[in-house]
Amino acid sequence: MKIRNGMPKTDNKTHLKLLENDWIPIKEPKSVGTAVLLSIPFMVLNTFITVGVIDIFSSVSLNKFGLDLTSDSLSITINLVVIIWLFLLIVIHELIHLVFIPNFIKSKKTFIGLTLFGGYVITEEKISKSRYILVTISPFVIISVFLPIILSLFGILTPTFKILILVNSMASSVDILNLIHLLVQIPKRANLISNGNKTYWKYGGYKEYKRL
Template identity: 40%
Template sequence: MLLNLVISGLVIVLTAPALLDQIPVLSGSLSVSIYLTDLILMMVLLALLLFVHEFLHLALIPGFIWSQKNYAGLTFAGPFVATGEVLTRRRFVMISVTPFIVLSFLLPLIAGAAGMLSPLLSIIVLLNALGASVDMLSMFLVLTQVPPGSRVVCNGMNTYWKAHN
């Protein structure tokens, strides 16, 4: 979790250093104002972030449109995507890491280079980095426990693998 936050934070700071001037604590004073319109905008952007994050997972599942083994839903913990498809280890890793790379690395990199990285977008990027921590943990576990070339399948909260011959 901390590593994701540090990576995204470094990208934000390196591509848009002027954002540091907008952090009240660093300027010597602390004043926080929360406006209803900002709060509503933040909620809408967060919902959009969750949708895009999960769609990036789903779009990388082979045959995601036609498969009867793909599921998307909403729980109290948030939206989720699940598949019962048999995936290669490489595909599982790619599916796991893509939302972090796209939304918490490439998005601030491109927006910062274009001068469009706002404090609100930075917060959204950092929230995605925190949320992608579970994806990164899954990726780490598969990379360290599943042999290269193996096939991976998820069944509920359990993930199984079989060596491919």
């Protein structure tokens, strides 16, 4: 595992090598901005799912979230503690992605880092479709579906935790967009591999390749 400040870039020689070995590129957004725009419907869907889970155990009130809609103007209260928690949320979200990548500690082709758009985890190791799906959706399921249930059982589902859980739910919309690409474009029993921000799939076996 390696730590980087910027996103890994696609290597053109590796791209050609993968094509020569019958790896098929996935059709996916060409930029982070495009991905965010396309993921807006999933942001709304994720929010409804998480609010529904929270509402089973506790009410969801805008006033408790620091939003005051009773006055003529909109008032939002955000304290330093929430900002710190939001930063930790980004780290935890990406670490959950990371721990589901096989052998991530020893891997020299797995990267984690932060950008202006948030955190990221990318692995250029070969990985099965089923494991890739698990890596993709795990932060949303764990933080925004299971966590509110667990916190409510212990009686500690506070407004701050609700905010963080909802923010993670909305931030996971790009992950859900990626999930849809996987489900629509990639058949069962396929393997995937990444080259920077490009992803490829292929049936069955895999021949090791080296960057030229």
